[in-house]
Amino acid sequence: MALRAALRSKGSLSGLLSQVFSPSSHVRVCVSPLTATQQRYNSTTAKVKVDFDKSTGIAIMHMQSPPVNSLSLDFLTEFCISLEKLEMDKSCRGLIITSSQPKVFSAGLDIMEMYGNSPERCGEFWKAVQEMWLKLYSSSMVTIAAINGSSPAGGCLMSLTCDYRIMADNPRYSIGLNETQLGIVAPFWFKETMVNTVGHRTTEIALELGLLYNPQDALKIGLVDHVVPQDQVLTAATETMAKWLTVPDHARQITKSMMRKPAINKLRSNREADIQNFVSFITKDSIQKSLGMYLEMLKKRKR
Amino acid sequence: MALRAALRSKGSLSGLLSQVFSPSSHVRVCVSPLTATQQRYNSTTAKVKVDFDKSTGIAIMHMQSPPVNSLSLDFLTEFCISLEKLEMDKSCRGLIITSSQPKVFSAGLDIMEMYGNSPERCGEFWKAVQEMWLKLYSSSMVTIAAINGSSPAGGCLMSLTCDYRIMADNPRYSIGLNETQLGIVAPFWFKETMVNTVGHRTTEIALELGLLYNPQDALKIGLVDHVVPQDQVLTAATETMAKWLTVPDHARQITKSMMRKPAINKLRSNREADIQNFVSFITKDSIQKSLGMYLEMLKKRKR
């Protein structure tokens, strides 16, 4: 609901809205018509595919934005709309988030959104990142991250908002808030989410060094809750979800809210300042320059 | 002292006071007369038996409210009066809390206090639960829980208020704040006590799922500090107490207060709101109905 309100109230975002839903857009929203007897439906946009099984109350969101599910403004908008739809459907009690892309859960914030753009566009982008975090961290559904690939930076943040994290046991995959390695800084609400998960000291050392952990190390510090072979990630997520869904929803939701409210309220009451802070930081010449160098490096790697 | 003040200031509790001390009451307060040469005395009420050894400065409270030391209003009142008496006796430096009932430390809040009662009575009950927590968590004595049986919900809370927790190594015993399993919610001060003990993430997952841990698992997450064979629980508690009592009282008390003051102040300045919150939640039709179903299930089990 918050996103919709945001879209209404922010003129600067209405262009985005029309872009997403305009006929010329590459976004297709295909919802199969529901009948009383139907137990499943799919809701597919260009970047997010949702399988919802009404008989279990469990939805699976497949992120399918090639090549690495970067969190662009478009992606975040579609993601939040899909999420909100599930949130409002009372029959949906659990959400599993996973990736359709090989080897990557999500590569995190799209650097192209931060490089060479106007302050206004940067602000819109950051507002969408906030929105994703607020929606996921406060979701009344049980949320499980089925981390079937690497999950740095914003991908790690997305995982951290979930109630439970299951990661594929591939030592080549990594997870962590590695922003400092790129010369940028994880904002306070990234930090609070990580402190709430792995504690203050582990967060301090991880954020200062921008550490990425392989699945076994991530398990040791509590950054993920469970590590299973690659081909069992989704099965394990479904089994774990079944266990969580035995708990009465109402009591679980109030408890979840009690645990997370302080962090959520802190961002809610500081959104504008946080956006300004991000915009003024990211548009600095020095930061733009180091992002530019990073992008050059990425290009050279590809060759 | 707080309870006595509360009893004085709350007309609604005076009935309870007379009930506890009236000749027709089932409560017997038997304090052996003290002489200068006496080293031990017993203070026994119906539900709490206290052995205090003046030579060591250590008191042992045996909870003896059959069948499972449920925390009823009567029990809590007697418990707090006994506790306050020890607190005011400067020669009492350490308190060990244990159970006289087989297999159970305390089964937690008495569901009968929450089912089918008037809002006023529910409020009195909740005030007594608060009082127990405030008294124990801020006790100037060294407090050790000798957990010689299962300790769910309120029993776990009582344990968590102590300075140290020793549990009998019986895999059939369990400990945890499992409120959500019953469709109810551990209030913020239960949560804060647990966060202060096992950290934010472990608390989040434990409270959302209403997890009960066996002694070895409880030890792993830090919910208890030591696990010993059943017949050594009290010995271990006494040995640990001797170690704690080597520390200068004054410095230890100030330190304890510094660690716990934020949580204590938070409840102290929100007692009335917390009571209203509990009463309005627990008297809801839906909650009453699910407590009723739970009681039915318990009855069937007994048959």
Next chain:
Amino acid sequence: MALRAALRSKGSLSGLLSQVFSPSSHVRVCVSPLTATQQRYNSTTAKVKVDFDKSTGIAIMHMQSPPVNSLSLDFLTEFCISLEKLEMDKSCRGLIITSSQPKVFSAGLDIMEMYGNSPERCGEFWKAVQEMWLKLYSSSMVTIAAINGSSPAGGCLMSLTCDYRIMADNPRYSIGLNETQLGIVAPFWFKETMVNTVGHRTTEIALELGLLYNPQDALKIGLVDHVVPQDQVLTAATETMAKWLTVPDHARQITKSMMRKPAINKLRSNREADIQNFVSFITKDSIQKSLGMYLEMLKKRKR
């Protein structure tokens, strides 16, 4: 800068300033003149020796105040002046703190500063302790404690302010905030620094009992990050520093500040009250008496 400002603004400290720099003082400040080709310089005062290698950007501070690097007012003043000089030198990116004394990193606050002195002198001393903590905990340099000996009380505090702690693996060495064992109390900012490092529950039990840990136990609870053989402490510190210095300074500094700002601000806005609190506590007859007894005991040991 804060110390200098403090020295300027506080008349009561100007005596100290002249004492440190007066010709009759035992303090020698020897800075080799720098030339463009020089890569190293030494800055030596009586109690602190600094080796700074411009080619690596790493400074090593050797505490050399016999016999046990006690944190006296003189020591703290020299320490802070050396620290500030490095802080202001933009070419100095990393600081390793270690001891030149055998078997001891630092024995902590100098008891002679707390015993038999005027309230005014006690206040000056405490302000210097605060200053050391504020400077170290908020340092923009990477700071590593190379703990090559025992490190109780104030020595442990000093270690805890660093970004990383490496301790010599000698079971006779110990580290911890053991104030309560002496009948005194670690103030709130000692406590916060420890909570930020090892969590609430471990801090509670450690501070209430005044526990000292041997290196292996300190590693287990996270009080130190790495334990190596005695003769490899400095090498390990240098290697770790090299790793930390690969991270872009600016992003790391902002991140460090974000993690530590709440604790730092809490002391900054309560310095005077904290000084008054310390002075009124330490000048109590009962505390002076127990410090006196402790000093007597130390004297007897030496005989």
